Amino acid sequence: MKTRNLSRIALAVALAVPAIAAAESNFVTGAATATGANARLDFRIIIPSVLYLAVGTSNLPALTNNATVDQVDFGTIASPGGGAVAATSGPVNVAVRGNNGDISLTATHVGAGGLADGTGEFISMTTITGASGGGGIGHPTFVDNGTSAAVTVTPNVGTKITNRTDTWTFTYANATIPAAGTYGTSANQGRVTYTATMP
Numbered sequence: 339m340k341t342r343n344l345s346r347i348a349l350a351v352a353l354a355v356p357a358i359a360a361a362e363s364n365f366v367t368g369a370a371t372a373t374g375a376n377a378r379l380d381f382r383i384i385i386p387s388v389l390y391l392a393v394g395t396s397n398l399p400a401l402t403n404n405a406t407v408d409q410v411d412f413g414t415i416a417s418p419g420g421g422a423v424a425a426t427s428g429p430v431n432v433a434v435r436g437n438n439g440d441i442s443l444t445a446t447h448v449g450a451g452g453l454a455d456g457t458g459e460f461i462s463m464t465t466i467t468g469a470s471g472g473g474g475i476g477h478p479t480f481v482d483n484g485t486s487a488a489v490t491v492t493p494n495v496g497t498k499i500t501n502r503t504d505t506w507t508f509t510y511a512n513a514t515i516p517a518a519g520t521y522g523t524s525a526n527q528g529r530v531t532y533t534a535t536m537p
Contacts, residue, residue, distance in 0.1 A: 389436045391434055394407070394432075410427055412426060418516070421513070422512055423512050434475055441535070442490060443476075443488060444533050445533075448529070452483075456525075461522075464479075466510050470505075473504025474492070
């Protein structure tokens with residue numbers, strides 16, 4: 339009699355509990371106290387691959403888009419051909435964020451001859467060099483009308499996380515005397531596009 343009543347109670351309880359899709363359950367009984375019922379859950383979190391690059395003005399730490407294109411300016415060269423000069427606009431901020439290992443960084447220039455003055459004269463992009471301020475983001479070597487060889491930015495947080503900020507300083511070799519004029523700006527082949535890629 340007791341067994342029959344217990345079975346009816348178990349059936350009533352089972353029917354009263356709402357059905358849960360794909361839920362594990364474990365029903366046990368005991369002569370006095372029922373113990374040892376177990377049910378399990380599997381947890382999952384999916385993290386997408388993320389990549390962020392900021393050169394110049396950035397939105398750090400917000401990691402949002404910013405359409406501002408800054409200008410590296412050498413101003414008027416006091417002694418043309420007189421040796422290397424630093425950009426008068428000062429250091430450029432740079433930030434790289436990623437979560438899937440090494441990041442490759444390249445610089446692409448479009449325009450044969452380098453920086454143009456609009457009258458057919460040019461200053462080669464190869465006469466301008468960029469240097470890291472020590473934050474672990476090396477600067478690619480410029481080429482005229484093409485894409486530089488990649489530099490590698492390595493993770494600095496664990497094995498795959500990159501979270502680096504740095505500054506780049508720029509130097510113009512100023513080893514020759516070009517024709518008088520204003521060279522570069524976005525209208526005269528002065529724009530460089532940096533690209534970060536990650537596996």
